[in-house]
Amino acid sequence: MKPMASFPAETARRIVCVLTDIDDTLTTDGQLPAASYAALEKLRGAGLAVVPVTGRPAGWCDMIARFWPVDGVIGENGAFYFRHDPVARKMIRKFIATDAERAVNRSRLTALSERILLEVPGAAISADQLYREADLAIDFCEDVPALPRAAIDKIVCLFESAGGIAKVSSIHVNGWFGGYDKLAMTRIFLRERLGLDLDEARDRIVFCGDSPNDAPMFGFFPYACGVANVRDFEGSMSATPAFVASKRGSEGFVEIAERILSARASA
Incomplete structure (x- = not known):
């Protein structure tokens, strides 16, 4: 895992979407700090699609899709995606299972x-x-x-x-029960809601995470990033991120976001 400081500026300028885990990636000690939430706003304000990809439940994801500065949310490790359409005032819900x-x-x-x-x-x-x-x-x-x-x-x-x-x-x-994970539903969401082919766009997407349930995402995205606490699981994951922040939890996510945003600002 390379330090986040070495994340290529040219790659950062090509990013179109940031996917991120929530617990211990956006949060620290179970709390969502203002700086982490502000980083989501800044990324979206810079024209990037922002999509949390989490193990948290449907009830939480309904609120996140509606109130957070995001383009949708993938929840329960890929069981569904929710996307709120503020114009139609409608919550779009897609489940893998009936x-x-x-x-x-x-x-x-x-x-x-x-x-x-x-x-x-x-x-x-x-x-x-x-x-x-x-x-x-x-x-x-x-x-x-x-x-x-x-x-x-x-x-x-x-x-x-x-x-x-x-x-x-x-x-x-x-x-x-069911043959899905975070990556499988990410593929569906990006195609149906953002018009992106996951295989074609994989080098223009950053995934941020911290733990073993993020391994499918770490293994797929060549520019996946981990917050520093991902090192706690070294040796117990099938795949690790290409880059890792120097800080843990929410501070690490802010570090990742700032690296992407600063590179884009200097273009």
Whole structure:
């Protein structure tokens, strides 16, 4: 991983879209600082599309799509995208699975949650589970004392043994049934809402993230960037970002945004 200071200015001037994780990328210690939010505004003000790509739930994403300075949001690790049209006063929602499929999967996830809580002492259903449409989030450090790595691995194993997919973020293990991830829904969103072909545009898009559930994005985008806390997961991710900020969390995101914006301003 190269330092963010070496991010090519010529590449920064060609960027058309910034995709970003939220937890521990835009936030620090569970809070969204003004500087991080302002960086989103500045990027969008510079003519870039801005799209959070997060594991957070549909309820949160509805608010983010409506109120934040973004072009849409991809949530629950790729289960859906939401985009608010302020002219039509309409929220556009696209899910990978049908209503019926999500209902069946919800029953399976509810049964699985009981098994996980029984077999992994200290784990908890995430506080935001009430607002989720497609996945199950198991809290291992957000609102509970941090669990050891072996416990996190056990949660992942339980999801996978039930035929599900599990991804580890900086705070939760998110699990679901269905063959999708952050990258799959990003491809759909960019095509349907921004008119971008992901394969053609991949070197003009920056993704910012911090943890293992961002690995598909890190592996796909040649100019992916991580905040400094991504180094906490070195050796446990299938792919890492090409560039890494010197600062952690929201300060790292601001560092990434400023590198892109300063290069574009000097063009």
